[in-house]
Amino acid sequence: xxxxxxxxxxxxxxxCIIPFVFILRTKKKAENNMLNALxxxxxxxxxxxxxxxxxxxxxxxxxxxxxxxxxxxxxxxxEDEQVINLAEFQDCKIxxxxxxxxxxxxxxxxxxLDLQFLSKQNKVDRxxxxxxxxxxxxxxxxxxxxxKWSKTITEQLQKIA
Numbered sequence: 001x002x003x004x005x006x007x008x009x010x011x012x013x014x015x016c017i018i019p020f021v022f023i024l025r026t027k028k029k030a031e032n033n034m035l036n037a038l039x040x041x042x043x044x045x046x047x048x049x050x051x052x053x054x055x056x057x058x059x060x061x062x063x064x065x066x067x068x069x070x071x072x073x074x075x076x077x078x079e080d081e082q083v084i085n086l087a088e089f090q091d092c093k094i095x096x097x098x099x100x101x102x103x104x105x106x107x108x109x110x111x112x113l114d115l116q117f118l119s120k121q122n123k124v125d126r127x128x129x130x131x132x133x134x135x136x137x138x139x140x141x142x143x144x145x146x147x148k149w150s151k152t153i154t155e156q157l158q159k160i161a
Contacts, residue, residue, distance in 0.1 A: 034059040038072050041081055051152075055145050058130065062152070067160055069153060071128045075135045084126060086160060089117040092153045094146055095127065110139065113146050115153075 031054045038059050042049050047068050052061030058073035058080075067086040073079070095116050098108040113131035131142040 031059075034072060034074070037074075037081075038070050041070050041072060041083060042068070045083060053145055053149065055130075055141050057135065060128065060145075060149055062156070064156065067156060069128075073129065077135075080129065082126065082128060084117055084128075086153070086157055088119060088123065089126075089157065090120050090161070091118045091157060092116060092150055093118070094150050109133065110143075113139075113142055115146055115150060 034054055035049075035052065038052060038061050039049055042061070042063060045063075045066075045068060047063035047066050047070070049061040049070065050064045052059060057075050058071065060072075061070045062068065063070075069084040069086060071080070071082040071084070073081075093116055095112070095114040097111045099111055100108045110131065111133045112129065114127040114129050117126040117128075119125050130146045131139060
């Protein structure tokens with residue numbers, strides 16, 4: 001009787017664990033695919049990715065030696081691939097567009113989160129879209145990621161200024 005209970009318990013535990021293992025493997029495979037895409041973009045500019053961050057549908061990375069930022073985003077409807085040469089920009093800032101909920105609460109819903117690069121000498125500014133409410137129903141670490149990368153890139157811009 002004790003052996004049967006142990007075997008049944010082990011089988012039930014395995015059935016509970018297997019879905020989580022499968023989910024983790026799927027996420028890791030998606031991250032590796034995105035990282036490989038980012039590395040291919042960097043290779044076209046003879047750069048290497050020194051630091052990066054993956055967040056669901058996008059990946060961002062930077063070559064600290066050559067001062068390039070690489071961004072790759074893949075959604076169901078489109079792919080966005082951008083290369084930013086930091087030598088052409090003076091600053092970066094976070095752009096957040098929101099809409100107010102019409103409920104009694106005073107909270108607002110974030111529609112988009114972009115990292116905007118302000119160019120030198122009146123050239124065209126550039127934006128990297130971290131989050132769009134039309135593509136994703138809820139934020140999943142994008143707010144933290146954009147704050148981190150804004151700080152990291154601003155520090156790098158100050159070093160090369």
